[in-house]
Every structure is written in structure tokens, then in C-alpha cells.
Amino acid sequence: xxxxxxxxxxxxxxxxxxxxxxxxxxxxxxxxxxxxxxxxxxxxxxxxxxxxxxxxxxxxxxxxxxxxxxxxxxxxxxxxxxxxxxxxxxxxxxxxxxxxxxxxxxxxxx
Ligand code: I3S
Numbered sequence: 001x002x003x004x005x006x007x008x009x010x011x012x013x014x015x016x017x018x019x020x021x022x023x024x025x026x027x028x029x030x031x032x033x034x035x036x037x038x039x040x041x042x043x044x045x046x047x048x049x050x051x052x053x054x055x056x057x058x059x060x061x062x063x064x065x066x067x068x069x070x071x072x073x074x075x076x077x078x079x080x081x082x083x084x085x086x087x088x089x090x091x092x093x094x095x096x097x098x099x100x101x102x103x104x105x106x107x108x109x110x
Pocket of ligand 1: 012014015066068
């Protein structure tokens, strides 16, 4: 994962591994895999995502024009935060694309 814009302002890419959790209307990025909740290890600071975005109104696109990597998905949120997700497994990225599209479409209908 790399963030490429914050509030419409372009950021320098910084690719790194991320644990990505789709929960409700949010997509959350963790540095470490979150322990299964409820867990005594689930301390407030330890469980805080590195970043989290509201998917309402977000746009998804193939990221081929934004990266030389294969299987890249571009996410742009309403406040102008932009992310690239990449997986070596095409099927994994397709699954992410489908899951995110389903949430965004559900939110569009509300
Ligand atoms: O879109 P860019 O600028 O070609 O992205 C590459 C750079 O971020 C590069 O770092 P430097 O800014 O230090 O050159 C990264 O190492 C590359 O991974 C980025 O390109 P890809 O195609 O991997 O997204």
C-alpha cells in the first residue's frame, strides 16, 4: 500500500506492507495484523490503524497509469485522500476490488 495524496495534495510514494481491514463503511490500514477481537492484546494504542478512510462516495480505478507495479488498485475518497493497493496475486486484488465496490455501491444507494 502507498498513500499518494492527502486532502488533494500529492504525496511522495512510500510503498510498504499493510494489513487492510474493510469494516462497515471504513477501510483501515494497520502496520501489524490486528489480533482477533476480543483480545487482551487489543490495547487502544496497539489497535489504532495507521490510517482509516470513509468509503462513502469513494472512487475506484485501475492504478496502471499510476504505477509500474502489476495489479494496482487506486482508491480516491471524497476528502481527496488517495491510496494505491497492490498485490502480487491478481485474484486477491480482484477480490478487494469487488468487496470495495460493493460497499461503495451500497453507500451510494443509502
Ligand atoms: O510514480 P513514481 O514517482 O514513478 O513512483 C516511484 C517512486 O516513488 C520510487 O521512489 P523514489 O521517489 O525514491 O524514486 C519508488 O521506489 C517506486 O516504487 C515508485 O514507483 P512504482 O511504479 O513502484 O509505483
